[in-house]
Amino acid sequence: MTSRDQPASPATTSLANRYGGQKRSLSGRTKRIILIAALAAGIAFMAWVSTSNATSSVTFKDIGYSTPDGTLAEVDFEVTKDPAVAAKCAVKALDSKFAVVGWKVLDIGPNSVDTGKDGGRTTVHRVQVRTESPAVSAVVDNCWLPDKQQ
Template sequence: MTSEDPSATALPATTSLANRYGGQKRALGGKTKRNIVIAALVLAMAFMAWIATSSAQAPVTFKDIGYSTVDETQAEVDYQVTKYPGSTAKCAIKAMDSKFAVVGWKVVEIGPNDPKAGADGGSTTAQRTVLQTESAAVSGVVDSCWIVDSGK
């Protein structure tokens, strides 16, 4: 007769799994669930506030209208700037030669507009900037525009 090996006796499945992977996890308590919901609501409200304040600072946009070369040392760039009438913007204007090298550069400030001036209730205004160039320019464009902080 053979005797059973005591080390080979099978443990119940739940006990062996608990030993291997750990016991069953406890469910979240009511207080923990409430704190998670409150934290999610606070984050959602903060996100909505951020969206509301960031859209209040309307961006500035621009549109190139044209350019003209006065002579070998001067170019004129015509463009439109659209922004909130009460804000101040700065725009970087550049003139380029036939190899797209920058031969003239200027940053201009566009101050607040009267709501009765320009199109769209003072939002869009036409601008002309004269650039001094190092050599003959074959094009002139607005490189970028941005809103200037009123606190500066």
């Protein structure tokens, strides 16, 4: 008795059995929805970045410093902010090894539009910082808008 050989199954069928069927591609509608969602997320992110920087910005610029004696440093600087809001600036005095020898936080209140320049946005300030040893430099470390107390 002889048996007839079974016809060989095509390679694609055996590969599909082993590895699974062919993957379906995304439909045009699904691709469109993904593209619209990505664009909406990008626009929302750009809006958030542009509004967060515009609403809470305080900048400062060191003008100069002096050290009248071994226990005092004076710092002159400009602050640019919205005239209607208050700000705080941290000023530090440094010794020859860049160690902090004096530190002070200055409160800068709201000001009128005719104070300073640029419509009241930029004002000049001078602060005296007591030092524990002679300072060779004094700078503004940072300025920020304080959180509103309720």
